[in-house]
Amino acid sequence: MAANAAPGTGAVPGATPAARPLVPVAVGVLLRPDGSFLLASRPAGKPYAGYWEFPGGKIEPGENLSQALERELREELDIRDLRATFWRSCVMDYPHARVELQFCKVTQWSGEVRPCEGQAIAWQQLPVDVAPVLPGTLPVLQWLARERAHEGPTHIT
Numbered sequence: 001m002a003a004n005a006a007p008g009t010g011a012v013p014g015a016t017p018a019a020r021p022l023v024p025v026a027v028g029v030l031l032r033p034d035g036s037f038l039l040a041s042r043p044a045g046k047p048y049a050g051y052w053e054f055p056g057g058k059i060e061p062g063e064n065l066s067q068a069l070e071r072e073l074r075e076e077l078d079i080r081d082l083r084a085t086f087w088r089s090c091v092m093d094y095p096h097a098r099v100e101l102q103f104c105k106v107t108q109w110s111g112e113v114r115p116c117e118g119q120a121i122a123w124q125q126l127p128v129d130v131a132p133v134l135p136g137t138l139p140v141l142q143w144l145a146r147e148r149a150h151e152g153p154t155h156i157t
């Protein structure tokens with residue numbers, strides 16, 4: 001323990017608290033040829049249940065991004081053989097976890113998209129007309145809006 005640590009805590013007075021662990025998350029932005037993209041509602045029992053997000057989930061130990069994405073989309077939507085490319089990432093600091101969201105564009109897959117976990121799904125265009133949208137989903141709507149020169153709101157509030 002550092003010489004000036006508060007007794008019994010291991011904390012150094014005035015020091016910045018250690019950052020919480022960063023949980024990596026694989027997320028798929030499924031895109032159809034008409035530009036529509038898929039959102040799904042978070043199932044009951046999870047933090048932010050009922051909020052709309054892009055499909056995906058935590059990367060498990062030993063998995064890389066594409067393996068995690070393939071597994072999550074198979075479990076959640078019953079699709080496989082993805083054509084997916086990494087797009088962008090961002091960090092979100094929630095009360096329940098600090099997550100690094102790794103967004104991939106998914107332009108091809110095999111199988112029919114089918115919600116397997118009791119979630120609602122909706123193919124969307126900008127502005128998104130389902131609500132509420134998960135905070136960590138909003139940056140993606142901004143990126144899509146910029147790419148598409150979409151002006152005005154990206155979602156209803």
Ligand SMILES: Nc1nc2c([nH]c(=O)n2[C@H]2C[C@H](O)[C@@H](COP(=O)(O)OP(=O)(O)OP(=O)(O)O)O2)c(=O)[nH]1
Pocket residue numbers: 025026027046047053054055056057058059092094097099101134135136137
């Ligand atoms: N899938 C997904 N997760 C997102 C998005 N935006 C965002 O902030 N998140 C956050 C919410 C969660 O804190 C985390 C995903 O974790 P999760 O709990 O849904 O993952 P999981 O499916 O592996 O769940 P579990 O097995 O632990 O129950 O990422 C998004 O657009 N899609």
